[in-house]
Amino acid sequence: MLHRAAEYSMNKLESRRRRDGLIYDKLMITNATDEAIMVIMNTYIEKGDEIILPIPTFAMFKFYAQLAEARIKEILYTSNLTFPAKKVLTTINKKTRLVILCNPNNPTGTPIDRKEIIQIIDKAQKYNALVLLDEAYYQYSGEECLDLIDKFNNLIIIRTFSKAYGLGGLRLGYAVSNPEIIKNMLKAGSPYSVNTVAMYAASVAIDDEDYVKWYVNEVKRAKKILYDTLAKLKIKTYPTSGNFLIGIGTVKQTQQLIDALNEILKK
Numbered sequence: 569m570l571h572r573a574a575e576y577s578m579n580k581l582e583s584r585r586r587r588d589g590l591i592y593d594k595l596m597i598t599n600a601t602d603e604a605i606m607v608i609m610n611t612y613i614e615k616g617d618e619i620i621l622p623i624p625t626f627a628m629f630k631f632y633a634q635l636a637e638a639r640i641k642e643i644l645y646t647s648n649l650t651f652p653a654k655k656v657l658t659t660i661n662k663k664t665r666l667v668i669l670c671n672p673n674n675p676t677g678t679p680i681d682r683k684e685i686i687q688i689i690d691k692a693q694k695y696n697a698l699v700l701l702d703e704a705y706y707q708y709s710g711e712e713c714l715d716l717i718d719k720f721n722n723l724i725i726i727r728t729f730s731k732a733y734g735l736g737g738l739r740l741g742y743a744v745s746n747p748e749i750i751k752n753m754l755k756a757g758s759p760y761s762v763n764t765v766a767m768y769a770a771s772v773a774i775d776d777e778d779y780v781k782w783y784v785n786e787v788k789r790a791k792k793i794l795y796d797t798l799a800k801l802k803i804k805t806y807p808t809s810g811n812f813l814i815g816i817g818t819v820k821q822t823q824q825l826i827d828a829l830n831e832i833l834k835k
């Protein structure tokens with residue numbers, strides 16, 4: 569298998585994806601979502617184009633937006649770390665080229681309401697702007713918007729095998745959009761960026777739904793233990809839909825947390 573470049577061994581994964589309802593011409597398999605973000609920027613963003621980016625968020629959005637010399641309009645999450653939907657909506661205008669949404673968001677864990685996602689895609693579509701929706705953690709939140717791909721022509725969803733599948737080292741992800749966008753993105757991406765081992769490993773991983781379900785439940789169980797421990801120590805937390813959370817405490821509380829978690833681990 570290793571003597572063949574991945575481009576020629578993609579059929580296996582793609583045929584399984586077809587069974588999952590993901591049709592080949594709506595799918596681009598990428599070297600993790602990192603490459604998907606880069607390809608989207610390379611395909612659609614020119615110097616000076618406006619990108620709306622709610623912050624704080626995953627660093628690579630800004631990294632590739634800056635490389636593309638975009639004009640980045642950052643919009644702060646609220647002081648309660650909820651998604652600034654109204655601000656995002658009112659900021660979209662005829663200069664907007666791309667709106668970036670991360671559901672749930674890293675590092676805040678914030679979910680975005682489906683209704684708000686639809687309103688944003690709808691308004692962006694009216695202004696010929698694209699929406700990049702990152703669903704890296706969708707297995708944890710249980711919320712996904714794949715069905716919206718067929719309802720809007722300006723939506724690109726990116727996903728990764730790095731999180732719930734635990735395969736970060738393989739560097740595998742994918743983008744889903746309408747066939748025209750995917751065709752354009754494929755032109756801008758390298759046909760050889762995904763390696764054969766990653767393709768085979770992922771094609772086995774996506775068949776093991778029970779493992780992913782078990783793993784996601786384990787994370788939920790651990791998250792509850794962590795929340796309970798943080799509450800006992802009076803460390804302020806925010807709701808999260810991801811497999812991580814933000815807590816704000818003193819150095820002393822942090823040490824108490826480490827001690828408490830070590831005690832739990834011993835049991």
Ligand SMILES: Cc1ncc(COP(=O)(O)O)c(C=O)c1O
Pocket residue numbers: 599600601602603626670673674702704727728729730736739740741
């Ligand atoms: C929201 C989000 N998207 C994408 C990624 C990167 O995933 P990948 O390993 O597929 O590049 C991360 C990693 O932390 C992330 O938090």
